[in-house]
Amino acid sequence: MRFLPVFLDSTAGLFVLVGSGEAALGKLRLLRAAGAHVRWFADKADVVEAASTLPGHGRLEIDAGNPLEADWSDAAAVVSAAGDGLDARIAQRARRRRIPVNVVDRPELSTFIFPAIVDRGEVVVAIGTGGASPVLARRLRELIEALLPARIGDLAALIGRHRGRFAAVPRALSPRRFWQNVIAGPIAEAVLAGRSAEAEARLAAAIDSHAARGDGGKGTSETVFLVGAGPGDPDLLTLRALHALADADVVLYDELVTAAVLDRARRGAEQVFVGKRRGVPGMGQDDINRRMVAAARAGRRVVRLKGGDPFVFGRGGEELEHLRRAGVPVVVVPGITAALGCAAEAGLPLTFRNEASKLAFVTAQRAEEAAAVDWSSLADPQTTVVVYMGLASAAAVRDGLIAAGRDGATPTAVLARGTRPDAQAAVGRLDRLAALAADVGEGPAILVIGETVARSTPWQAALGASLAREAA
Numbered sequence: 001m002r003f004l005p006v007f008l009d010s011t012a013g014l015f016v017l018v019g020s021g022e023a024a025l026g027k028l029r030l031l032r033a034a035g036a037h038v039r040w041f042a043d044k045a046d047v048v049e050a051a052s053t054l055p056g057h058g059r060l061e062i063d064a065g066n067p068l069e070a071d072w073s074d075a076a077a078v079v080s081a082a083g084d085g086l087d088a089r090i091a092q093r094a095r096r097r098r099i100p101v102n103v104v105d106r107p108e109l110s111t112f113i114f115p116a117i118v119d120r121g122e123v124v125v126a127i128g129t130g131g132a133s134p135v136l137a138r139r140l141r142e143l144i145e146a147l148l149p150a151r152i153g154d155l156a157a158l159i160g161r162h163r164g165r166f167a168a169v170p171r172a173l174s175p176r177r178f179w180q181n182v183i184a185g186p187i188a189e190a191v192l193a194g195r196s197a198e199a200e201a202r203l204a205a206a207i208d209s210h211a212a213r214g215d216g217g218k219g220t221s222e223t224v225f226l227v228g229a230g231p232g233d234p235d236l237l238t239l240r241a242l243h244a245l246a247d248a249d250v251v252l253y254d255e256l257v258t259a260a261v262l263d264r265a266r267r268g269a270e271q272v273f274v275g276k277r278r279g280v281p282g283m284g285q286d287d288i289n290r291r292m293v294a295a296a297r298a299g300r301r302v303v304r305l306k307g308g309d310p311f312v313f314g315r316g317g318e319e320l321e322h323l324r325r326a327g328v329p330v331v332v333v334p335g336i337t338a339a340l341g342c343a344a345e346a347g348l349p350l351t352f353r354n355e356a357s358k359l360a361f362v363t364a365q366r367a368e369e370a371a372a373v374d375w376s377s378l379a380d381p382q383t384t385v386v387v388y389m390g391l392a393s394a395a396a397v398r399d400g401l402i403a404a405g406r407d408g409a410t411p412t413a414v415l416a417r418g419t420r421p422d423a424q425a426a427v428g429r430l431d432r433l434a435a436l437a438a439d440v441g442e443g444p445a446i447l448v449i450g451e452t453v454a455r456s457t458p459w460q461a462a463l464g465a466s467l468a469r470e471a472a
């Protein structure tokens with residue numbers, strides 16, 4: 001390791017920047033964003049004019065003079081992106097004065113280099129490859145970006161605001177233990193979920209009672225996460241869902257949750273199936289509620305994992321209300337609902353300008369439920385209708401929509417096991433919906449009825465042929 005990673009105080013002195021090309025502008029942006037005082041030696045008037053409006057809170061001085069003759073006595077660092085023979089002379093001058101110097105893309109001339117940065121406010125991750133491969137550093141940055149919660153910087157800032165107060169009160173816990181509890185507990189959860197006022201109040205209360213869990217952990221409950229597992233492909237899990245799964249002590253999951261998604265849970269987490277399987281009566285909702293509360297009260301972090309999104313035909317609302325009534329902290333993590341996952345996979349736009357301006361999600365598990373739906377509100381040809389749990393009631397859905405005035409020739413799709421390796425689709429006209437449903441085999445499946453179905457690129461040819469055949 002030739003370059004030692006350190007964090008430089010951007011307000012420690014003046015930053016000399018030389019050059020007015022793209023590389024220099026990139027460094028100017030970075031220095032401005034960090035609040036540095038920059039003296040910029042640039043010779044292109046138009047670039048200078050455009051760049052002087054860049055956001056930033058440090059001072060920006062423009063100098064049209066010769067950087068090799070300028071006074072650098074107050075310089076904390078020199079950055080050169082002049083791009084010609086000037087770079088080497090700038091580097092030589094800075095080295096002679098023992099001022100740290102960076103020449104962009106020339107590690108051999110530099111005494112420091114800029115890392116790739118993941119910037120989350122107070123939390124900054126710097127990645128270096130010793131100047132060997134900025135492309136590799138950027139790739140690593142992307143990977144780390146994906147792992148770090150977006151609001152991790154807010155968590156650091158919250159802790160920073162309260163450190164002094166914690167140090168000043170008599171303490172029952174060591175600082176290390178106290179802050180560990182904060183970082184791993186409901187206070188951090190609240191920050192990461194964007195509930196900053198709640199986090200602030202909880203932390204203040206925890207400091208007052210000398211323990212991050214209020215009374216030292218007794219009488220309080222762990223958090224339950226109601227997590228949307230998406231339609232099946234684990235790559236469609238949200239980052240927040242992945243974080244919740246990685247921290248889970250127990251995962252209660254439904255029948256629609258795939259093994260590939262469950263595989264993302266922490267290895268040591270207990271996995272409990274609470275769904276229904278064909279022919280086997282599932283666990284009742286009261287039992288599920290009881291289990292969630294009992295596990296959380298026993299200090300276990302619970303992930304309640306549901307297919308798609310917990311609030312779309314998933315009884316997530318009922319569970320949320322129950323947990324709140326029981327006084328158990330709860331965080332809802334949205335998931336990609338089946339309609340969105342399946343439509344994306346099929347290249348099927350659910351709305352389209354001037355063609356489909358309304359989108360309705362309805363559910364009709366049995367024929368009698370389908371008969372009870374007010375189809376007249378969905379008869380408008382501008383409405384795309386997505387029916388969940390409608391595979392077995394496809395004939396009743398067809399009859400309801402056509403009786404309400406929907407054209408029997410409306411393009412229609414049945415999308416089964418969407419985003420899973422065995423996904424299957426059938427497309428045709430609304431008046432053939434029952435046959436299409438029979439074609440796809442087992443569920444889960446959604447029915448999509450609307451003009452935009454014909455826009456799904458892979459199906460345009462098949463659907464065109466099918467519509468023509470029916471019409472003949």
Ligand SMILES: C[S@@+](CC[C@H](N)C(=O)[O-])C[C@H]1O[C@@H](n2cnc3c(N)ncnc32)[C@H](O)[C@@H]1O
Pocket residue numbers: 231232256306307308309310311312313314336337338339342387388389390415416417418419420443444445446
């Ligand atoms: C009880 S609902 C749960 C919906 C879920 N909460 C969501 O947001 O997708 C179950 C229905 O969702 C639909 N569904 C779920 N996963 C699916 C998938 N991978 N492909 C097609 N439909 C799916 C089916 O209509 C299934 O009968």
